[in-house]
Amino acid sequence: MKFVDEAFIDIAAGDGGNGCVSFRHEKYKEFGGPNGGDGGRGGNVYAVADDNLNTLVDYRFSRRYDAKRGENGMGSDMFGAAGDDIVLKMPVGTIISDAETGDVIMELLEVGEQRLLAKGGDGGYGNMRFKSSINRAPRQKTPGGIGERKELKLELKVLADVGLLGMPNAGKSTLIASISNARPKIADYPFTTLHPNLGVVRVGPEQSFVVADVPGLIEGASEGAGLGHQFLRHLQRTRLLLHVIDMAPFDEAVDPVAQAKAIVGELKKYDDELYAKPRWLVLNKLDMVPEDEREARVKDFVKRYRTALKIKAKEELPVFEVSALARQGLEPLIREIYGHVKRVHEASKPPVDVDPRFADQP
Structure with a gap:
């Protein structure tokens, strides 16, 4: 296998799901009240050091990594599911830096070490969050947060004595x-x-x-x-x-x-x-x-x-x-x-x- 010690990748954490505006509708329940749930958080992107890898060759052929978006909130007090996280396995000794500025973000120096690369967006609030004594039928909701997006440079320095x-x-x-x-x-x-x-x-x-x-x-x-x-x-x-x-x-x-x-x-x-x-x-x-x-x-x-x-x-x-x-x-x-x-x-x-x-x- 060809030894590859440098690669560039684009990662995107998932956006948060939107909050929901909903009201309880049941027979003989005239004033059911708001029951719109929150959206789920977006998936995170992690890097983990794997001692079974010794090159970055996989990241030469696949450069884009997107985590899942969180689901939108729903009625009946149902919150949206969180987006699935992505775990990127990298060799021990990988240096991760910002592709534009060159600033080092982190280094993976120990086997099994896991670090957060990009944080998913928070889920938006549903209208049940805005219920109060003076606002019995809120129609407010908030959109989900935007997940972090980054362009990264991966550089491998082997760990040898x-x-x-x-x-x-x-x-x-x-x-x-x-x-x-x-x-x-x-x-x-x-x-x-x-x-x-x-x-x-x-x-x-x-x-x-x-x-x-x-x-x-x-x-x-x-x-x-x-x-x-x-x-x-x-x-x-x-x-x-x-x-x-x-x-x-x-x-x-x-x-x-x-x-x-x-x-x-x-x-x-x-x-x-x-x-x-x-x-x-x-x-x-x-x-x-x-x-x-x-x-x-x-x-x-x-x-x-x-x-x-x-x-x-x-x-x-x-x-x-x-x-x-x-x-x-x-x-x-x-x-x-x-x-x-x-x-x-x-x-x-x-x-x-x-x-x-x-x-x-x-």
């Missing part, structure tokens, strides 16, 4: 396939990955994290070159970035340091917060480097990388040497990632208020 970035053919798809349950397309040509892939990495019982693989970046991606710029947004929710480096490029003239520097530059141009995220180096395809040359090549890369990005010697720079294809060096990488994700998750939890009377108890 770890994001993979790198040049095309750096081995990101092979890496995510080796450590998780994801099965992306893998081939020996650039831009094999055309849409984000999510994979769950199982570390142990009730221990896991989610990895996102996006299309490879090239220089100029922040201005629209290549494919990866369309999906950089999916890395904005991650807690850690793994910069995958091809240490054995087919073209010997290609400098991995220059490529790595270009990727980092694109991150900075695209978003400062994305650039500031923790970023670890994953030196891939080392199985294709002669064993007696690996140590020297890694040391040379790290030294020139620090110089190119002006990283001081005392600054920490996590580096992992792996071969995704041969599944070498992956276990230490997975353990370190899980530890980092767990620490960040625990640090982000709100503090728990403890009753001072029980503060000293274990």
Whole structure:
């Protein structure tokens, strides 16, 4: 299925039903009085986060969603029925904003979260509402309220703990396939990955994290070159970035340091917060480097990388040497990632208020 992470829809809540003017008519009841009921409220439009969905493709083919109108009030004190609500299922991580102004209305961040998008109109009052001691036979009624209408933009940012970035053919798809349950397309040509892939990495019982693989970046991606710029947004929710480096490029003239520097530059141009995220180096395809040359090549890369990005010697720079294809060096990488994700998750939890009377108890 084609990955769709942006869509535009028009929604309309139902109008309220009109109130009714009616009087009681029964034999021998000369002064029956008013008995016109109220109209029913219009249907609401809700959005709900569904973990069974991972794209917005359904909203590309169906853009208009109208809730039912409330029924009109009737005689004999009968109120009109409320209009049926509409529930729109969307992937977790969907951002809903106003299509005209761009203002964000809400974000769906938790499975099962339900939010009101458009409120239905209130039902109108029937004439029984206007009965009083000085108005025994009212003929007033009110029309139903107008339901809200909105033009919305839906944008999906996948929720992942770890994001993979790198040049095309750096081995990101092979890496995510080796450590998780994801099965992306893998081939020996650039831009094999055309849409984000999510994979769950199982570390142990009730221990896991989610990895996102996006299309490879090239220089100029922040201005629209290549494919990866369309999906950089999916890395904005991650807690850690793994910069995958091809240490054995087919073209010997290609400098991995220059490529790595270009990727980092694109991150900075695209978003400062994305650039500031923790970023670890994953030196891939080392199985294709002669064993007696690996140590020297890694040391040379790290030294020139620090110089190119002006990283001081005392600054920490996590580096992992792996071969995704041969599944070498992956276990230490997975353990370190899980530890980092767990620490960040625990640090982000709100503090728990403890009753001072029980503060000293274990």
